[in-house]
Amino acid sequence: MLDITELSRLSGFSASKLRYYEEIGLIKSIGRRGLKRLYEDEVKIRISVISLAQTASFSLNEIKKMIGTEGRPEFDAATLNEKADSIDAKINELASLSKGLRHIANCTAEHHLDCPRFQRIMRAALIKRSKTRRTRPDNTVSY
Amino acid sequence: MLDITELSRLSGFSASKLRYYEEIGLIKSIGRRGLKRLYEDEVKIRISVISLAQTASFSLNEIKKMIGTEGRPEFDAATLNEKADSIDAKINELASLSKGLRHIANCTAEHHLDCPRFQRIMRAALIKRSKTRRTRPDNTVSY
DNA sequence: ATACAAGTTCAAGCCAACTTGAGGTCAAGA
DNA sequence: TCTTGACCTCAAGTTGGCTTGAACTTGTAT
Numbered sequence: 436m437l438d439i440t441e442l443s444r445l446s447g448f449s450a451s452k453l454r455y456y457e458e459i460g461l462i463k464s465i466g467r468r469g470l471k472r473l474y475e476d477e478v479k480i481r482i483s484v485i486s487l488a489q490t491a492s493f494s495l496n497e498i499k500k501m502i503g504t505e506g507r508p509e510f511d512a513a514t515l516n517e518k519a520d521s522i523d524a525k526i527n528e529l530a531s532l533s534k535g536l537r538h539i540a541n542c543t544a545e546h547h548l549d550c551p552r553f554q555r556i557m558r559a560a561l562i563k564r565s566k567t568r569r570t571r572p573d574n575t576v577s578y
Numbered sequence: 579m580l581d582i583t584e585l586s587r588l589s590g591f592s593a594s595k596l597r598y599y600e601e602i603g604l605i606k607s608i609g610r611r612g613l614k615r616l617y618e619d620e621v622k623i624r625i626s627v628i629s630l631a632q633t634a635s636f637s638l639n640e641i642k643k644m645i646g647t648e649g650r651p652e653f654d655a656a657t658l659n660e661k662a663d664s665i666d667a668k669i670n671e672l673a674s675l676s677k678g679l680r681h682i683a684n685c686t687a688e689h690h691l692d693c694p695r696f697q698r699i700m701r702a703a704l705i706k707r708s709k710t711r712r713t714r715p716d717n718t719v720s721y
Numbered sequence: 722a723t724a725c726a727a728g729t730t731c732a733a734g735c736c737a738a739c740t741t742g743a744g745g746t747c748a749a750g751a
Numbered sequence: 752t753c754t755t756g757a758c759c760t761c762a763a764g765t766t767g768g769c770t771t772g773a774a775c776t777t778g779t780a781t
Contacts (some may be wrong), residue, residue, distance in 0.1 A: 437726085438727090439727095439728075440727080440728085444718075445719075445721055446719045446721075447719055447720065447754080448719070448772075449769085449770080450728085451664055451770055452768085452769065453772090454729090454730095454768085455769060457767075459768095467729095468731095468777090468778080469728080469729090469776075469777045469778055470728060470729045470775095470776055470777060470778095471727075471728050471729075471777080471778090472728085472729090477691070477692075479719075479721055480691055480700060481702045482719055483701065483703075483704050483719050483721075484678075484691070484700055487671055487675045487678075487700065487702075487704075487718045488675065490635075490668060490671050490672065490675070491671075492633075492635070493670050494767075494768090495768070496767090499700035502690075502691060511714060512683040512684065512685075515679045515680070515682060516679070516680060516683050518679050519676040519677075519679040519680045519683070521685075522672050522675060522676040522679070523676055525672060526631060526669050526672050526673060526676070527670060528630055528633050528634075529633065529634050529665050529669050530669060530671070531630065532630045532631065532633070532634050532665060533662040533665040533666055533669070534662075535627075535630075535660045536659070536660070536661050536662040537659060537662045537666070538603050539658060540655040540656075540658035540662070541612065542656065546722095547645075548620070548623055548624060548627070548645060554623055556585055557626045557627055557630065558623075558626070558627075558628055559653060560627050561629075561630075564762070565623050575589075575590040575628045576588075576589045576590055576591075576622075576625055576626050576630070577590065578588055578589075578622055578626075581757090581758085581759080582757095582758075583758085588745095592739085593758085594739070594740060594741080595732090595738085595739065595740085597759090597760095598738075598739060602738095604731075610759095611747095611748085612746080612747045612748060612758080612759090613746060613747060613748095613757095613758055613759045613760095614747085614748090614757075614758050615758085616760075637737075637738090638738070640736090661730080707780090
C-alpha cells in the first residue's frame with residue numbers, strides 16, 4: 436500500500452498528475468485512509484506503461500483504450516500489432532534524425548541544411564516513412 | 579517556386595500550419611505574387627526536418643533553435659550530440675514498448691498488465707531509462 | 722483537546738500548437 | 752470591366768495535458 440506522496444516519489448509523477456490520471460480513469464486507488472488515497476503496488480506497472488506509451492506519443496485516450504482501468508484490453512491483436520508497427524516506423528525515423536544530428540555536429544558546412552549528406556539522411560528517413568505508412572497522417576511529408 | 583497550396587499538398591502540412599510556421603519564423607517565403615506567398619524549393623528540406631524533429635518530440639521552439647530561420651545553427655556540437663543521445667535513449671524505450679505490445683498481442687493472459695513477461699519487458703525499458711538519463715525529468719519512472 | 726502537516730475537492734488557469742471565421746485583396750479569365 | 756476563387760490578415764477559439772489556488776478534512780503528535 437502506497438500513499439500518493441510515496442507513489443509520486445517513486446514514479447516521478449507529481450501528485451496532481453496522479454490525481455488527474457485517476458480522475459480520467461487511467462489509474463485507480465484501492466481505498467482511502469481518511470481522505471488520503473491508497474494505491475496498490477500494481478499501479479506502478481501501470482504508470483510505467485503510461486510513461487512509456489507517452490514517450491511513444493500515444494495520447495492519454497489511446498493509452499486508456501489500451502490498458503483500460505479494469506485491465507481489460509479493448510484492442511485486438513491486429514490493432515496492437517499495428518501500433519507496434521507504427522512505433523517501429525518511428526524508431527527508424529528517430530534513428531535517421533539522430534544520425535543527421537550527429538552529422539551536423541561534426542559537419543564543417545556553414546549551413547547544415549545545405550549539406551548534401553545531411554539532406555540525404557533526411558530524405559532517406561522520409562522515404563522510409565512513405566513506404567511504411569498506408570494513409571497520409573497530418574504530420575507526414577513525402578516529396 | 580511553389581505556392582502555398584502546392585507546398586501543402588507536397589508536405590501534407592495544412593496551409594494554416596505553414597502560415598503559422600512562417601509567423602513564428604520556422605520557415606520563410608521568398609516573396610509574393612500579389613498577396614500570395616511564394617516558397618523556394620529549399621523550404622521542403624526544412625519541412626522534412628521539422629516533421630522528423632516533431633516525431634522526436636522536439637518543441638517548435640527547440641526546432642527553431644536547431645535550424646534557425648537563416649539556416650544558422652544556434653546549437654554547438656556538444657548540444658547536438660546530447661540531443662542525439664537522448665533520441666537514442668528514446669529509441670531503446672520505444673523498442674521495448676513495441677516488443678511489449680507485440681507480446682500482449684499474442685499473450686493469452688486475461689490481464690496483460692499481470693503478465694510477468696510483459697512486466698519484465700516494461701521494467702527493462704525503465705531500467706535503461708534511469709541509466710541513460712542524468713537528471714530525473716518530469717515523465718520519468720524509476721522504481 | 723488542539724494543532725499541524727499532509728492530504729482532499731473543485732474550478733479556473735496555462736501553454737503549445739494549431740484551426741476557424743469574418744472580412745479583405747488581388748490576378749486572371751469570360 | 753467584372754467576377755470569381757484562391758489566397759490574405761488578424762483575432763479568437765480549441766484541445767490535450769496538466770498546474771495552481773482557495774478553502775476544507777483528517778490522522779497523528781504534543
